[in-house]
Amino acid sequence: MELIGTGRDADVFAYDDGLVLRRNRDGRSSEREGALMVRLAGLGYPLPRVHSVRGPEMVMERVDGPTLGAELFAGTRPAEEGAAILADLHRGLHALPWPGAAPGECLVHLDLHPLNVIMTGGGPVLIDWTNAREGRPGLDVAVTVLTIAQVGLADDDLRDVLLGFLAEFVVRVATPYAAELPEAVAFRRANPHQTPAEAALFDDAVELTRRWA
Missing domain, CATH: 1.10.510.10 (Transferase(Phosphotransferase) domain 1)
Structure with missing residues (x-):
């Protein structure tokens, strides 16, 4: 997978058309965060849509634009x-x-x-x-x-x-x-x-x- 972004504790890879995979480098689970993001999306808050979570990896909507x-x-x-x-x-x-x-x-x-x-x-x-x-x-x-x-x-x-x-x-x-x-x-x-x-x-x-x- 192509590395397209990196932060202080996670890396982001191009995953599929319109999706990215974020992986926590320390191996911590993303499941709590993913569930929270799904809940927020249901309330209409502007954040990437989560597609799946497995351990330290989260697949979510690719959001393009400058910070x-x-x-x-x-x-x-x-x-x-x-x-x-x-x-x-x-x-x-x-x-x-x-x-x-x-x-x-x-x-x-x-x-x-x-x-x-x-x-x-x-x-x-x-x-x-x-x-x-x-x-x-x-x-x-x-x-x-x-x-x-x-x-x-x-x-x-x-x-x-x-x-x-x-x-x-x-x-x-x-x-x-x-x-x-x-x-x-x-x-x-x-x-x-x-x-x-x-x-x-x-x-x-x-x-x-x-x-x-």
Whole structure:
């Protein structure tokens, strides 16, 4: 199979006409994630349709288009437009009915950043639901801000773009997250896929996230 994409913990291969296969490199099962994605598709949320899951492999709809991050970096998508798209994805997800969630909680993605948003001809599609679970909306927003702050501070070439984007995002998302910031910090600190530069600047990113809260 042709390798067409790779992330920090999974690889994506061309599988069949209109389909891709994503394989987790650590061998963890994709079955919980696949079931969650099927449920979300039934609610009309924009994400790839799942065809089958077997252990660490998931076959799903191929979604073509640049990422929102690629558009921001290339200057083809203004920061304010990108921020509005990301804020709308948060709001739409958090507004979905999710039976079983505790009062005040909803489904949260916990990796909702511009590189996980594919800009298709039909609109944005959100990928990579590995971390998704029930939680408070503010936790999702806090993780988004902290993740982007880390990447922006750690990469001199992207710093101005990402921090400018964040300044627009925190205005548009409207969801308060100060109360959930400690949980977001613990969640992100435990992420094993941070680069050395991101880990070294973790405390600086936390302080920046706190100032925007």
